[in-house]
Amino acid sequence: MKSHLFTLLTAALLALSLSVRGAHAATLPATDDPEARGLAIATMSDETNLGFGDTKTELRMVLTNASGQVSERRMRFNTLENKDTKDGDWNLMVFDEPRDVKGTAMLTYSHILEPDEQWMFLPALKRVKRISSVNKSGPFMGSEFAFEDFSGQEVGKYSYLWLRDEACGDRECHVVERRPLYKHSGYTRSLAWTDTQDYQIRKVVYYDRKDALLKTLTFSKYKKYLDKYWRSHDLYMENHVTGKRTRLVWENISFRTGLSEKDFSQNSLKRAR
């Protein structure tokens, strides 16, 4: 999912970890150093997204509860890669459906270990509100996704431990345990399956605060853009405790659309609709 919300690694991390360039499994640290190996895998995965510039996408979210009741949300999502590699990306989300929130727009300057900065424009109130909160772990629009599942998967957000390599579907994957470094995360840890060929995340399993299995996120329908950037078009999150599911469908992704910092300002929020 790193793929969606972009991110750069810090130069320091890069330097520290490896001299990876056109990373290959052969250059990974040995299996007797699982921490370095885990970090290297995450770094290589993150690197595949380097330099994407900006993207515009449309998002459809389908929520299903344990009784099978279904509800849909739609939004548009613009992202600007942060030039500062020590920080998270910027994004602007405009809600289209349900109708009563149409035109509501949310601007986020995401940060790695600090609370994100967030502003929201409410058309019914015709005002921009700044939201001050440390929380990134709550459900996004009532779905099974938390904002932290879904926003940038910068390398600096976790500590890593490589566990094993194993088959995942018709590919081979590295299985890496990630422990969030952000104090207010909703998880103790997650396991990420990253394939050994394209270094894209295929599956993530989340464990709650008591380290009990909570959710599984599956990525599918990967497509390659600009000959380099992979994007999954179908993210499926299943909550094992409540039986609720959410499918997140990414549509009409376009790269390098000419977005700039001024499109991610508080003033731009009001124009966003």
Place this chain on the structure above:
Amino acid sequence: MKFSVDGYSRFIVNNPILVIVLSLIWAGIAIYGITNFRFTNDYRYFFSSENPYLTAFEELERTYSSPDTLLYVYQPKDGTKATSAQALQMVEEITTQGWQIPFSTRVDSITNFQNTRAIGEDDLEVRDLVVDAGQTDAEMRAYVEETILNEPLLVGRLLSQDARTGAILVSLRPPRDDTMATSSIVQAARDLRAEMRKKYPNIRLELTGSQMLSQSFSEAAQSDLSTLTPLMYLIIAAFLVVATRSLSGTIATVIVIALSAAAAMGFGSWLNIPISPPVSGAPVIILTVAVADCVHLLITALVARGNGADKKTAIIESLSINAQPVFLTSVTTAIGLFSLNFSDAPPYRDLGTLSGFGALFAWIFSMSLFPALLTLMPMGASKSVDMQSRIMGRFADWVILRRKPLLLIMLGVALTSTALLPRFTFNDRFVEYFDERMDFRVASDWASDNLTGIYIINYSLAGDGPGGVSEPDYLEDLDNFGTWLRGQPEVKHVASFADVVKRINRSMNADRQSFYAVPENRELSAQYLLLYEMSLPYGLDLNDQLNVDKSESRLIVTLTDVSTVEMQALRARALGWLRENTPEAMHVEPSGQAVMFSYIGRRNFEAMTQGTLVAFLLISACLMLALRSLRLGLISLIPNIAPPVVAFGVFSVIQTEVGFWTSFVTATAIGLIVDATVHMLTKYRHARINLKRSAEDSVRYSFATVGTALWVSSVILVTGFMVLTNSPFLINGMLGLVVSMTILAALILDFLLLPPLLIEIDGRLRGDAPSAPTSTPTEAS
């Protein structure tokens, strides 16, 4: 037939060791199943899958979140406030630790409450109400207290109005297929309580909630099983020795009882029946059946010994005489117990199945192992038994002489009792099922006196289509319903989505109190909600209050320790209010455990009454076949049905409120009720048909042959069941009392009503003239 029984009996007394070994092997195989024991204390197991209240409950669980709870309630002992620095520190710790309790999905406390606050005109802050509790100063604590006392979601639920008592609520979702989930939850919850009590000795900390209620049910049942039940066995054994003066007979009886019960429980495990609290009552039911079987065999053998027969001959004679009636009582009792399968509640079905098999095991062991054991042990003549049969003979004469007044009095008692039955009302107060000796009762009473209760009902109220919860009209209705509910005497607290929206509205408008109201239009509410939801942390979201398309919200109502009758009354009033004041989509019934359990008493009693009647009809049909007499079969209905009726009739004089324990009574007593009737009738018929005696002489014969066995087994069982009245668990206590009364009623009716009935009906219809009393037959067969 007699010949083959005779051959069988000879085989047993001649090969006692072989019989014992075979019995033990057979018992061993059944008992081996115990290694697969599966316990369950999941209260949902009480409801069949087609039960509408369970369906509603599960729908609620799927739509929102699980309503299972643990509630920590605390109060500083020194009279300081529940918002003191130390108290807040403990709350913060329990809140954090609460997430570690198995299957917890949410922890709500005054420290992690997501407080919204306006900073200036356009900044909204959403954060834990208390951060770093240990560092708070007086000013901060005053702000916290003021915020809580003005927040309807918190006051009266997580902090009392006087700010002296506070609570931490842990919501859990134990998986359905893990029958031991509750035990692991409760274990972790108690460990946390112990740790906190040690760390904060100045704060009283108690633990209650729906999971504690579930656990208390099974702990109460288990505690009785390990203390009172053995005591009951002991008293029964002691009485048996006194009544029969036969130590060997007593030992053999106790072995048969224990093996029958153990084999039935093991067999149940082979059938994959989980051990739920009701099922743990099976050993006691099996005990009554086994005692009755053995006492008949023993007493007949002792009588024969008294008449000069040697040991083996006495045993053979006893087996021959009792083979048919013991078989008949076992089969009919098993039918009666299997009738528990009519119950709506699966644990009762299991109880019936297990006890039914237990009755059959008791029959097998008492007809094989029991005589084999007797053969190997010394058995002298019992003067006591001998004397008792003589007394029985004189007693028979008295009954026959006074049969007309007895008939009138007894029928009068039975009819009066029947007339008293409609006075009963079904009312369960679940907390009061446990007396003050139990931790859960103390904690719940204290919590209820100081802050809140554990009875929670939920209304899922629908708005107008997807997103409808944001409509001002809907929110106004919701708010008004909440206000109405808060005015009801049974209601402790109401958590309404309307209060969430009102609070956000205020915070979005610079915390101006004038905006503490439902927003003016739907878009505004929906957009506030979107913003607020974005700012909530893991586990503290609104998914437990809103469904996925935001067309319905859940109103959570906490009640005082209401009885089921009060609960149903409130439910009816609430529905009336909704009908009068809201659109049709909101005219709904509440759901939740408290609602489910409020119907369990009546639903089960109705199912069980039908089941018991069907069982008695089947038993009578069996007796008609076995006795080859339509008339005797019909007559048997009266002494079978009358004992529980009379017992409940007398009980109604003491108390007219009954609970769901009543469903157990007849099932538990049925072994003895049927035993008494069958033995009296088979002996009567034997005398009447085979010995061609008159009705009166046949009655004398019945008394002389089985009277002693009947009164001995009845008195033993009455005494045994009286032990149960000492239980801290009301279900067992009441069961002990009313079963004792039922057995006593059965004995009295079989002695004082059945014989006059037989003489007046059977005697008259067969047209033989009442004869003068003749000498009492003392020899058997």
